[in-house]
Amino acid sequence: MFVNNFGPNRFYQNQGDGTFLEMADSAGVSCPDQMGAGATFFDADKDGFLDLYVGHYVRDPISKNVKRTTDGYPSYPGPLDFTAETDRFFLNLGDGTFRDSTQERGLGGIATTTMSLVAADFDDDGDDDLLVVNDVERNLFYINDGKGFFEESAISRGIAFDGNGRRNGNMGVDVADFDGNGTLDVFTTTFSNEYPVLYSNSGNAIFSDVTVAKGAGAGLFPHANWGVAFIDLDNDCDKDLFVCNGHTDPMVSSWAFTTAWKVPNTFFLNENGKFSDISKRALEQEKSPESGRGMIAEDLDNNGAIDIAILNSNAPPTILKNETIGIGNWIRIRLIGRRSPRDAIGTRLRLVNGSKPQISQVISGRSYQSSFGQTIHFGLGESVGPFELEIRWPNTAGDQKISIESGNQTIVIVEPLVK
Numbered sequence: 001m002f003v004n005n006f007g008p009n010r011f012y013q014n015q016g017d018g019t020f021l022e023m024a025d026s027a028g029v030s031c032p033d034q035m036g037a038g039a040t041f042f043d044a045d046k047d048g049f050l051d052l053y054v055g056h057y058v059r060d061p062i063s064k065n066v067k068r069t070t071d072g073y074p075s076y077p078g079p080l081d082f083t084a085e086t087d088r089f090f091l092n093l094g095d096g097t098f099r100d101s102t103q104e105r106g107l108g109g110i111a112t113t114t115m116s117l118v119a120a121d122f123d124d125d126g127d128d129d130l131l132v133v134n135d136v137e138r139n140l141f142y143i144n145d146g147k148g149f150f151e152e153s154a155i156s157r158g159i160a161f162d163g164n165g166r167r168n169g170n171m172g173v174d175v176a177d178f179d180g181n182g183t184l185d186v187f188t189t190t191f192s193n194e195y196p197v198l199y200s201n202s203g204n205a206i207f208s209d210v211t212v213a214k215g216a217g218a219g220l221f222p223h224a225n226w227g228v229a230f231i232d233l234d235n236d237c238d239k240d241l242f243v244c245n246g247h248t249d250p251m252v253s254s255w256a257f258t259t260a261w262k263v264p265n266t267f268f269l270n271e272n273g274k275f276s277d278i279s280k281r282a283l284e285q286e287k288s289p290e291s292g293r294g295m296i297a298e299d300l301d302n303n304g305a306i307d308i309a310i311l312n313s314n315a316p317p318t319i320l321k322n323e324t325i326g327i328g329n330w331i332r333i334r335l336i337g338r339r340s341p342r343d344a345i346g347t348r349l350r351l352v353n354g355s356k357p358q359i360s361q362v363i364s365g366r367s368y369q370s371s372f373g374q375t376i377h378f379g380l381g382e383s384v385g386p387f388e389l390e391i392r393w394p395n396t397a398g399d400q401k402i403s404i405e406s407g408n409q410t411i412v413i414v415e416p417l418v419k
C-alpha cells in the first residue's frame with residue numbers, strides 16, 4: 001500500500017501474515033521534500049511489473065506563509081501564491097525497488113499544481129496513457145508509445161482546458177464510457193464558481209467539452225467539487241455520476257452566499273447519455289451534509305448494488321448504502337493476472353449484453369486522490385443472460401473470450417499462461 005503525504009511518502013509491503021513493513025526509503029519512492037497529490041500504479045512498459053506515478057502540488061507552502069483575506073475575513077491562499085512542483089515517475093525494477101525515470105520517460109520538465117491523476121488506455125491501442133488534472137493550471141495528457149515512453153499532448157487532443165479555453169481549478173477525475181461509443185470519456189471536478197467538465201472521447205483520444213449539452217454540470221457551479229465516480233448505481237447498463245462537494249474554507253459563507261463549507265453531494269442519473277440531477281430524492285440518507293473530499297464507489301456488502309464511501313474534512317466518513325428500488329441485474333468480475341500484473345491493472349473488458357456492449361478497465365488511482373474499482377461491476381438491466389465477455393490482458397496476445405450463462409454473481413477469472 002502506497003500513501004503519499006505532505007512530507008515523506010509511505011510504502012507498506014504486505015508480509016503475508018497480517019503485518020506490513022514500511023519500505024519507502026529502501027524501495028526508492030520516499031520523496032521526502034514533496035507535497036503529495038495523488039498516485040497511481042500502472043504497467044507503463046508492459047513488463048508485468050507495476051510502475052508508480054506520484055503527483056505533487058506546490059513547493060514549500062508553510063515556509064512561505066502567505067496571508068490572504070476576503071471581504072475582511074481571513075481566507076486561504078490559492079495555488080498561484082506558490083511555486084508549482086513537478087511530478088515523479090518511478091519505474092519498477094522487478095526486485096522490490098523503483099528508479100526515478102521521470103525525465104527519461106518523457107514525464108518531466110513541466111511543473112504544475114497536480115490535484116489528481118488517472119492512467120487508462122484512452123486511445124485503445126493496448127497500453128495505458130496518463131491524464132494529470134491540475135489546480136488553476138492546464139491539464140497534462142501523456143500518450144504512451146507502447147514501450148513506456150510518453151509524449152505530452154493535452155492541448156492538441158482537447159483536454160488541456162475546458163471548452164472555453166479556461167484553466168480550471170481541477171480537483172478530481174474519473175473515466176468511463178458514459179455514452180456507449182466504446183471509448184473512455186473523462187469527468188473532472190472543479191472549484192467553486194466553475195463548472196466541472198465532461199470530456200467526450202470521439203476516438204483515438206480526441207476530446208471535446210460536452211458538459212452543458214449532456215447536463216453534467218447542473219447545480220455544481222457554486223460549489224467546490226472533489227471526489228467523483230462514474231458508476232452504474234441503478235444497474236441499467238450505463239454509467240451514472242456521483243460527485244462529493246464541500247468548500248475548503250469553513251468561513252466561506254461569510255462572504256459567498258451561494259455556497260458553504262458543508263453542502264450536499266450530487267447524484268446524476270444517466271438517461272440515454274444525458275444526465276439528470278436526482279440528488280434530493282436519491283440521497284435521503286444524507287441528513288446532515290459534510291465537506292467531502294476523497295470518495296470510493298464499491299459494492300461494500302456484496303449484494304450487487306454499488307455503495308459510496310466519502311472521506312470528509314474534519315468529520316467522520318460518510319457511508320451511503322445503495323437501496324435503489326427495482327434495481328437491475330448485475331455481474332461482477334474479479335481478475336487475477338499471471339503474465340500481467342497480479343491485480344490485472346490495465347486489463348480492458350468488453351461485455352456484450354444483447355445489442356448494448358459495455359467496456360471497462362481495471363484502474364489504480366482515480367476520483368480525488370483515491371483508489372477503487374479493481375473488481376469490475378457491470379449493470380445488466382433486465383437481462384438475465386447469457387453474456388459474452390472479452391478480456392484484453394496487458395501481457396497476453398489476443399482477447400480471451402468467455403461465455404457467462406447468467407448474471408447476479410461474482411466471477412473470478414485467471415489470466416491464461418499461454419501467450
